[in-house]
Amino acid sequence: MADAVDRRGDTIIVPARRIQRTVDEAQVAPIIFFEPSSTVPVRVSGIGNGTSTTSQEDLLTSIKDYLVSSPSTRVTVIGSQTPDEPERMAKERVLWVTNALGIDPNRVTVDVSTAGQVRYPQLADEYRSVRILLGGNGRVVPVKNVREAVSSSAVTLSIGHVLTCEAGPCETDLAARINGSPVNVSGSDPVHSVVVPAEMITTSTADIDVTAQVIDSAGQRVTSSGHVVVVRAPDLITETRKVVQTDGRHLDDDTWVLGYFNFDGDEFSAVNPEAVDAVRVALRNGQSIVIIPRTDDLGSPDYNRDLLQRRALAARRLLDVSSSTSVEPQTVQPGNVTSPMERVAYRSVLVRIER
Known part of the structure; x- marks a missing residue:
């Protein structure tokens, strides 16, 4: 024997x-971006390989899984387009997304819009999109890539x-x-x-x-x-969880995406309830946190410094923490953002739980 x-x-x-499980998790704004005058999503690679962003197919799959697990949740699908696109493009994008998600029409509220004059040319890419609200709210969606090493x-x-x-x-x-x-x-x-x-x-x-x-x-x-x-x-399973950014790089341990903002916004357009829960548990256990507000690469440095402070304030209000909570502002250098997905990702607040 x-x-x-x-x-x-x-x-x-x-x-x-013995199974070593590694979970790369991108905490993503629920927005699908499309090619110009098309219902074809902008193509990006999958998460977790150190060089790329979350694929939009993965995002749709994660939203679909959430809707299956929460059958009473209503869905709001908001399509948008630029003025130079065909008149019905926003509606066609909404139809494409609802078909991809397989949503019961009775659960869906639909809205469409056409962008007006944009302040920066890069913003036009963001209006070729569909935004998805879950339960009437913007909700950060976790998109996971799981790898296992078995011995x-x-x-x-x-x-x-x-x-x-x-x-x-x-x-x-x-x-x-x-x-x-x-x-x-x-x-x-x-x-x-x-x-x-x-x-x-x-x-x-x-x-x-x-x-x-x-x-x-x-x-x-x-x-x-x-x-x-x-x-x-x-x-015997050991699991390691890492949060990845849009460029595939890992965030520091115990760092979460707290939520996202619209362009020039200082009120959350999407919130991560798991991050909020994790922070509140940490605070009850006597741990401290660091709020990390971020901006995209548009706008003047002076304006973005003020915007960072306003976003930090929004995070304090959401978490109900004092003004003495540590803040580490982050900005991205102009020209370092190459896609609407990345630009949206930088309009966010991260929160790090200190050990």
């Missing part, structure tokens, strides 16, 4: 697999061969099958062994059948057989 193997009748419990080892089981014969010399034959497939039996009487490959018991049980046969010099034959079931113990 192998090390750390537990026998229970005709069932053998073998050591568990397990083969299991060696010992077989005791106790058949004997009186009219020697005797010929012995020992055979084993795992899930119906023959496997090698090694060793010599009275103890042999069989190796159960790790991959044969990663997701299910393994049935082991052993047959022993002895033939003496007179041709007399004696046969014996046995059957056991090998079951792996429940997996």
